[in-house]
Amino acid sequence: MNITLIAPPAAGKGTQAKKISKKYRLEHISTGDLLRKVTDPKIKETIDKGQFVSDEVISNLLKQKLIEIGSKGYVLDGFPRNINQAKLYEEMLKELNLKLGIVIVLDIDKEIALKRITGRRICPKCGAVFNNLFEDTKTKIENVCDNCGHTLTTRDDDNEETFNKRYQIYMKQTAPLIDYFKDYIYHVDSSINTDYTFKQIEQIIGDVYDKY
Ligand code: AMP
Numbered sequence: 001m002n003i004t005l006i007a008p009p010a011a012g013k014g015t016q017a018k019k020i021s022k023k024y025r026l027e028h029i030s031t032g033d034l035l036r037k038v039t040d041p042k043i044k045e046t047i048d049k050g051q052f053v054s055d056e057v058i059s060n061l062l063k064q065k066l067i068e069i070g071s072k073g074y075v076l077d078g079f080p081r082n083i084n085q086a087k088l089y090e091e092m093l094k095e096l097n098l099k100l101g102i103v104i105v106l107d108i109d110k111e112i113a114l115k116r117i118t119g120r121r122i123c124p125k126c127g128a129v130f131n132n133l134f135e136d137t138k139t140k141i142e143n144v145c146d147n148c149g150h151t152l153t154t155r156d157d158d159n160e161e162t163f164n165k166r167y168q169i170y171m172k173q174t175a176p177l178i179d180y181f182k183d184y185i186y187h188v189d190s191s192i193n194t195d196y197t198f199k200q201i202e203q204i205i206g207d208v209y210d211k212y
Contacts, residue, residue, distance in 0.1 A: 001073040001205075002073055002074055002076070002102075003020060003026065003074075003076065003101055003104060004079075004100070004103045005075065005103075005106065006103060006104070006106070006174060006181075007106035007190065008110070008113055008167055008171075009163055009167055009170060010108075010113040010163065011106040012108075012190050012194055013106060014077055014129055015194055017075045019194070019201075020075045020198075020201060023202075026075045027069045028077065029066075029069075029079075030077040031061065031062060031077070032047070032078045034058075034061045034065060035053060044156075049162065050157055050166040051165070052081060052082070052169065059088045059089070062092070063096075066092065067096065073101075081174045082174060082176075083176060086180055100181075100184055102205075103184045103185050103186070104185075104186050106188055107189055107190055107191070108190045112191050113163070115133060117158050117159075118133065118160070119133030120155065120158050122152060122153060123150050124150065124153050126145060126147050126148045128146065128147045130152065136193045137193075137194060188200035188201055188204070
């Protein structure tokens with residue numbers, strides 16, 4: 001079972017990917033996380049400005065990761081983000097003898113997404129994500145990770161200016177993938193809360209892969 005998530009910035013893509021990965025024992029592949037581990041300052045600058053890194057860099061990183069995890073199912077969070085990447089991905093799948101699986105789109109209004117951005121806090125140690133502006137995702141102790149107790153930080157690209165740029169890029173480059181993958185697409189409403197979003201995802205996975 002392979003699942004690809006498509007979503008505008010701050011729709012909860014990373015949070016849902018983690019929940020899917022845990023429940024269905026799938027490898028979580030976040031291309032944003034793969035890139036944040038690369039120490040090249042040019043890559044960090046690109047991410048902080050809300051721009052895309054080159055299709056070549058990101059698809060090579062992803063390919064290495066897919067080879068590394070072998071035949072284990074995965075949830076793909078952050079790729080493909082444009083039509084060219086979708087084509088590169090299809091070639092990669094063919095070469096590695098893997099299946100696309102299903103593509104889930106998280107739908108959300110721009111205004112709600114922006115509010116999520118300003119409250120997002122991440123744990124630099126274990127990667128957990130929280131939001132202090134929403135009851136269901138805030139931490140028990142302010143600014144302290146519920147999982148490991150480490151002090152939380154914000155992502156350098158979580159500000160209004162970068163959000164607007166990323167949203168614009170999403171609409172122009174990523175949203176056309178919904179039509180490109182139309183035979184594999186499932187929509188969920190991601191504007192209420194994380195549990196409601198996840199319930200809809202469970203429903204889809206249950207319907208498509210009826211053994212779950
Ligand atoms: P994310 O964690 O998915 O929100 O990604 C954070 C940032 O990493 C994005 O704003 C891009 O700068 C970069 N990035 C992640 N995935 C890709 C991709 N598939 N193509 C290009 N840039 C990416």
